[in-house]
Amino acid sequence: MALVTVEKLSKKYDSSPAVSQTSFQLTSGKCVALIGPNGAGKTTTLRMLSGLLKPTSGTIAFAGMSQNSDIRNSIGYLPQHPVFFKWMTGKEFLVYVSRLAYLSKPEALRRAKNLLERVGLAESANRRISKYSGGMKQRLGIAQAMIHQPMLLMLDEPVSSLDPIGRRDVLTLMEELKEDMTILFSTHILGDADEVSDEVLLMHEGKIIESGSMGELRQKYQTAKIKLGFDGDLRDYQEKVTALPTVIECYIQRDVLHVTVQNMTAARHDILTAASSEEWPLTSFAVNRASLEDMFMKAVNS
């Protein structure tokens, strides 16, 4: 079931479009990654969905809500660089925003306490936010975005600015949250998207250029790739490998021969046969699955 249906959404800043004619749907209960390079229009899209920006044209429809109703109670939003009231403590901030979302005082206190524990800030609950580290602020940001239990949680680059430990914490948290709500998060780090998302939206120059579940996209952009390592000059073997019938393309990158092939089984046979009969000094042979990065590069280029 589609929770959000976006149709022909456009946003122009001083006539240059940040997002143009974008349409997509968010399926209820899924974790969707919005992927794209910097400047692709991810933040603008999220801000329009959250109501912070008004679309130049197009519609955003939330399931079961009329066009003009206040959707803010049903969404949670974490900006890329969340800024808090520095003079508040983490707990005070959570209680404050949940009171703004019309929760009763005891309920607000209860949820703030639970959430602070869940995001690992229980010990810092009564410290001023000005003393928080970047990772702590990000986790507090996620907590404030979900404290009123929205149907849709939107996170703008939730892990991009974090160190490896903070990144791991947040990704684990998102993995848990997937059970309770629909999540839409943007990232330009493809590995993060690969890790937690069920579906991806690829965005490039203001347009969604590809979308679907990870499995579907893998299938669609399935290119088998083999990486070969040799002792000696790679260029001597590049020609020989390229000459094999099942090989589409072959290039050298960082002392590794990257071979794109049509049919993995046939190609593996060809290469290994040639290698053994001609006694190639192979040092490594690795089969690669299509990574998100490959898909992305392909989709952008096509």
Place this chain on the structure above:
Amino acid sequence: MQWWTLFQKELIENVRNVKWVWVPLVMILLAVMDPLTNYYLPQIIDAAGGMPDDTEIQLPEYQPADVVMMSLGQFSSMGVLVIALMSMGVISGERKSGVSELILVKPVSYLNYITAKWASLALLTLVAFSLGMLASWYYINLLFGALSFGALLQVLLFYGLWLLLIVSISIFYNTLVKTPGLVAFLTIATVMLMGLVTTIFSHILEWSPNRISTYIQQMLTTGSVPSDLTGAAIVTLMMIVFLIFGSVYTFRKKELAS
């Protein structure tokens, strides 16, 4: 209630950033400065080395009403500056820092948001101004002669209305521009421009808010509220209401992120 949550947050914020300390202190200082220096002028001159013996100094005899006007005179200049400075970032600062992105994606009513900000500033302004005038009143009774408490209350009421108008102007500019410094500048410029327009067109702008202090002087000397003061008070009140709703309107039109 959401309004109360917003209002409470403003109060706590202004306590923690010590606005509730410095604003009243500055207002008290402004209110008592002129009355005290005028009263102690002979002693001050002596302490500074005195005048040549044959100089004759005629110091005016001040009436309580004159002294009240000295205090109000300070509020008209420095007081406006203090209000402009303390209120300049109240909304624009939150938008500039980005914290409003977190707050306003919650189901916050813009009317509540603006009026809670306005009310918290209005309360601080009125309390600080009243404390200042109470201090001034104390010295007036001690040094210059009796001024009834009723008269003081009338001064607080009418001049307080003028100060609330300045708060409202500042709130309005807060919703219009995003730079706190610019808000302060526009607020002060507007008050000065209003003063200029009132002086130039004094014959038709008898109920201009800028004339409230002139009418207060009349009120103190005659002992009764001039009808022009009532008129100016009503115009001021209407402008305040208009500015508050204008603020809500401009804020609603604004995009909250850029």
